Amino acid sequence: MEKFSGLIGVDLGATNVRSARIENGSIIHLESAPILNTTEPNDLIHQLITQLEKVVTSETKSIGIGVPSVVDPVRGIVYDVQNIPSWKEVPLASMLSDLFGISVYINNDANCFALGEKYFGAGRNVNSMVGLILGTGFGSGLILNGKLYSGAHCGAGEVGMLPYKDSILEHYCSGQFFERHYSEKGPEVYQKALKGDTESLRLFAEFGTHVGEGIKAVLYAYDPDLIVLGGSISSALHLFENSMLEAIQDFAYTNVMQTLRIEVSQVEHAGVLGAAALALDATLTTS
Numbered sequence: 001m002e003k004f005s006g007l008i009g010v011d012l013g014a015t016n017v018r019s020a021r022i023e024n025g026s027i028i029h030l031e032s033a034p035i036l037n038t039t040e041p042n043d044l045i046h047q048l049i050t051q052l053e054k055v056v057t058s059e060t061k062s063i064g065i066g067v068p069s070v071v072d073p074v075r076g077i078v079y080d081v082q083n084i085p086s087w088k089e090v091p092l093a094s095m096l097s098d099l100f101g102i103s104v105y106i107n108n109d110a111n112c113f114a115l116g117e118k119y120f121g122a123g124r125n126v127n128s129m130v131g132l133i134l135g136t137g138f139g140s141g142l143i144l145n146g147k148l149y150s151g152a153h154c155g156a157g158e159v160g161m162l163p164y165k166d167s168i169l170e171h172y173c174s175g176q177f178f179e180r181h182y183s184e185k186g187p188e189v190y191q192k193a194l195k196g197d198t199e200s201l202r203l204f205a206e207f208g209t210h211v212g213e214g215i216k217a218v219l220y221a222y223d224p225d226l227i228v229l230g231g232s233i234s235s236a237l238h239l240f241e242n243s244m245l246e247a248i249q250d251f252a253y254t255n256v257m258q259t260l261r262i263e264v265s266q267v268e269h270a271g272v273l274g275a276a277a278l279a280l281d282a283t284l285t286t287s
Contacts, residue, residue: 004119006061008052009276011109011269012081014068014136017048020269021055022276025120027269029055041086049099062103063096064278066112066271068137071154076106105278108154109133109271114141115148115281116274117228121267128224130157131265135231138173138214141274142222148281159217164210169217172210175233178203186233193239201239208240212247215262219251230265237264 004025011018012035020030031051036043052063069081076093093104114131117123123131123143131141138160142149149156160170170176175186182189182203193200215227229237237244251257267273 003280004277006059007276007279008055008060008063009112009269009272009274010048010052010063010065011112011271011275012048012065012067013109013271017051018269018272019048019051019055020272020276021057021060022273027272030269030272031055035084039086041084041088041090044084044087045090045092045095049096052096052100056100056102060100060102062105062276062279063100064105064107064112064275065092065096066107066109066275067092068109068139071106071108073105073107073150073154076104078106103279105275107148107150107275107278108139108141109275110139110157111141111148111150111154112274112278113230113265113271114143114228114274115277116267116270116272117230117265118143118148118274119277119280120273121265121270122226122228122261122263126226128222129226129228130218130222130224131228131230131270132215132218133231134174134211134229134233136175138170140218143224144222157222159214159221162217164213169210169214172207173214174231177207177210190236190239193236204236204239205243208243209247211240212244215244216248216251219248219253219256219260223256225259226261226263228263228265230270234264 005023007022018032020027078090078092081087093106097104123129129143133139140157142157162169178184178186189200
């Protein structure tokens with residue numbers, strides 16, 4: 001794991017920003033804080049810099065950052081971050097590289113999650129894998145032929161944006177499902193379901209049916225060996241697994257169903273680790 005030393009990973013999530021120093025493949029120093037509620041883009045940049053200053057050392061080789069938006073990974077520009085409305089076009093990589101004097105890599109957070117699983121989790125030694133995030137959104141990162149595939153504009157794998165029913169898959173396969181269709185917050189439904197509340201259990205069963213339809217879209221598009229579920233809702237899989245699996249039983253290619261693996265991520269802070277691994281992945285891609 002020496003190649004995973006001297007790396008910094010940053011997960012700029014929907015509600016929190018986490019930065020960590022990676023040594024020998026393990027997180028040895030993690031900083032985490034809620035994202036500032038501000039309309040000033042520079043406030044958030046300053047928050048990130050302040051956090052990074054706590055984990056960057058003289059031995060740091062690179063910084064990798066996962067952002068929940070479409071980015072330009074070549075130029076390191078972040079565009080239209082949904083949970084940070086003030087970030088419309090931010091040349092984040094060059095700003096941080098100039099400040100810290102080291103290489104900075106930027107990519108989509110779902111892609112970083114997939115890289116985290118590729119290098120540290122269930123995706124090791126797997127040729128094709130999809131990291132599917134079930135959380136505030138429904139995003140995915142793609143490992144194809146052993147490498148991260150981002151697409152021409154870092155938009156590959158955005159299955160959540162596919163048309164579905166009266167809107168898009170993301171509205172049915174994420175925490176948005178409970179609020180949009182039943183005016184309930186996902187964590188509250190979860191707690192009631194754990195206590196055996198019949199209606200809450202029914203909502204999770206319905207949710208699983210929608211997730212199954214989303215997984216079928218992934219299967220038709222990418223035909224992976226493995227799908228790894230991440231995000232906050234993945235920990236509730238036991239509440240919707242049966243309906244999810246039932247929904248994919250009509251997948252057209254039955255031989256695929258015999259070998260397909262669907263697993264829940266067991267990697268803590270996979271997005272942070274995957275962001276740190278962006279430097280290594282960039283080396284492999286250009287070598």
